[in-house]
Amino acid sequence: MNRQDFLARLAAALASLQDAEVHKILVYYDEMISDRMEDGMTEQEAVASFGGVDALAQRILEETPFMQRVAAKAKTGNRGLMLALLILGFPIWFPLLMGAGALLVGLLVTLFALALTVVILFVAFGFAGVVCICAGFVRFATLGFASGLFALGTGMVLAALAVFSWFLMVGGLQALSGLCGSLLRWVGSLFHRKAV
Structure with missing residues (x-):
């Protein structure tokens, strides 16, 4: 798998996080791949050194604070439903x-x-x-x-x-x-x- 495929799959696996967090993570792993390629690895070897995309995404999600994940899910949910629940639950x-x-x-x-x-x-x-x-x-x-x-x-x-x-x-x-x-x-x- 090349760098672009790896980063695209990682972004898709981290879709439950906020866009800014996903961007930071992708920039970090892009730099890590570049560093490993400078050390003599090929692009495929550098990508393979992180293991599977799903396992890496699972590890990143486990390290992400719970409240940050909840906030990200709330932002991706139906805003109209959330607003209605807030208004109806106000009393x-x-x-x-x-x-x-x-x-x-x-x-x-x-x-x-x-x-x-x-x-x-x-x-x-x-x-x-x-x-x-x-x-x-x-x-x-x-x-x-x-x-x-x-x-x-x-x-x-x-x-x-x-x-x-x-x-x-x-x-x-x-x-x-x-x-x-x-x-x-x-x-x-x-x-x-x-x-x-």
């Missing part, structure tokens, strides 16, 4: 899509509210601890030893909780940042598939 798929979008927005709002809560917790413990420690020193002078000691002890406990909430805030914000990044990458991958 079903649109509310489901809106529900999924609302769920995603609700999840993001919840994550940001949780992050804000942890930050407010740190600020509140820190501020209350400083105020109680200052009040403890004032109470030593005005209300006596027991009252000052109680306020100072309360301030120390709140300061310890502020230190604990600092670590909780830093770790929690890092985890939430990673989770939000993963979630946004996942949503982006639903709308954008990389080509081979």
Whole structure:
């Protein structure tokens, strides 16, 4: 089989792919044949080195991502039927899509509210601890030893909780940042598939 027959049969076997993908594949194999001919093979030997066209096409289709094949088949199908199904299915798929979008927005709002809560917790413990420690020193002078000691002890406990909430805030914000990044990458991958 010569080069033109090989490329024509390969194009026919890959008809389920998009035209741009088929063109890239044909250009690639045309260059491979040229390279092998430069290395001393005849045209028939270079073509035969790839094996059968059907086996090669099957291997290429197996390596092609599933979504790319589905998109190519959808483009080659009956566009009128596809449009009719989209219109008739609108009452079903649109509310489901809106529900999924609302769920995603609700999840993001919840994550940001949780992050804000942890930050407010740190600020509140820190501020209350400083105020109680200052009040403890004032109470030593005005209300006596027991009252000052109680306020100072309360301030120390709140300061310890502020230190604990600092670590909780830093770790929690890092985890939430990673989770939000993963979630946004996942949503982006639903709308954008990389080509081979």
